[in-house]
Amino acid sequence: MGWKTKPQEEDGEERENGDAVHVPVFRNKEKVLITCSRRINFRYRHLMLNVASLLPHSKRDSKVESKESKGATLNELVELKNCSSCMFFECRKHKDLYLWMAKSPDGPSVKFLVNAVHTMEELKLTGNHLKGSRPLLTFSANFDKEPHWMLLKELMLQIFQIPKDHRKSKPFHDHVFAFSIVDDHIWFRNYQITVPHNEPTKMDRGGLDKMTLTEVGPRFCLNPIKIFGGSFGGPTLYENPFYISPNQIRSLQKKKKAGKYVKKVKAKTRRKMHELSNPMERDELADMWKE
Template sequence: MHTMEELKLTGNHLKGSRPLLTFSSNFEKDAYWKLLKEMLLQIFETPKDHRKAKPFHDHVFVFSIVDDHIWFRNYQISVPHNESDKLPRGSLDKMTMIEVGPRFCLNPIKIFGGSFGGPTLYENPLYVSPNQIRALQKKKKAGTFAKKIKAKTRRKMHEMANPLEPDEFADMWKD
């Protein structure tokens, strides 16, 4: 559950500044997490001596693993703006982190040995495709419809096996 205050994402960082990339210690557990860490490094890391990159860091990309999903958060590094409150180099006491956004969650499904094919190096055993979920929902709906049809046929068979006796007062008020 998320509150609206949590999702305001009031921070802001400068365009072109380089992010610090941080990874949780879970990325060192298994070989496929190490591979995914390297892939994320190559995707999000600023190339060395890139002509449009600024020479400072003012935001942090955080990658963490929770429930076999990779969670991404983007934080701004905030320091005091007063000239008298300037921090000496290396001091982290007064620095704060403000979430900037976006935030997202990655669910790795398969890792292949080649690009878009080859031997499967990793397959997520917990992943259920949306098509399978839709098929199960359709079967469930079809099951309820089949139950209704069976109930109707059972009722008709019961009525045929147990006919009602004729009512002796049915014609009483007809003249």
């Protein structure tokens, strides 16, 4: 589980009656598997690569078929890759992107609908932070109001927080991951911590008022659908009552367009019936110039 015992030479041991007692120290060994489904859109694939570049403790694998058995396949891949979490980007109909965040093998897991996707390549923002540096995670105050938001906060903390002293990470912080809840959606932003050019490179403690945030990207919005008790399944712990599937939205839009066409056809029919029931009187001078 990541616990280790400090050697006797290290400082920080507790002594009872003159005898050294080994104090267990927790070492974060969190690893995240990032993969996607087959036939994924190029834009969503670029988003997945952007997220993988922000998480140096992540591992990637080949694409997984998006079927009912994907849960068992992903749990097996997570075990083979020696990971404890998984982010699965599932694309359907080349239009809709669903994001699964799961703790393997015991859960919980969350299914999101991803909206407002903007990758780093298309944004072209001015911010730029060092690759592999550890981020500061910030959450809005709304995450502490309801139980399902608290669960999502803890899950995202464990997935997006880079372990300390990880071999692929840098030992300092120069960017911020911001998670905000607006209209029951989670909005993700990535900012670089910048210092004005006229200031010295090293700042004193407490000089946060001189620092500014510059957005780097990517951007996306997460709409939670369901929270499951297991990994990629299990009992439903929470279901969003305000969620409307993209298929239903497209169906309503088609019905709205079909209603406009039906109105036009009915208007033409009424016009013809009106002309037949009210014929125009014959003009006596209509055929005068034909002779």
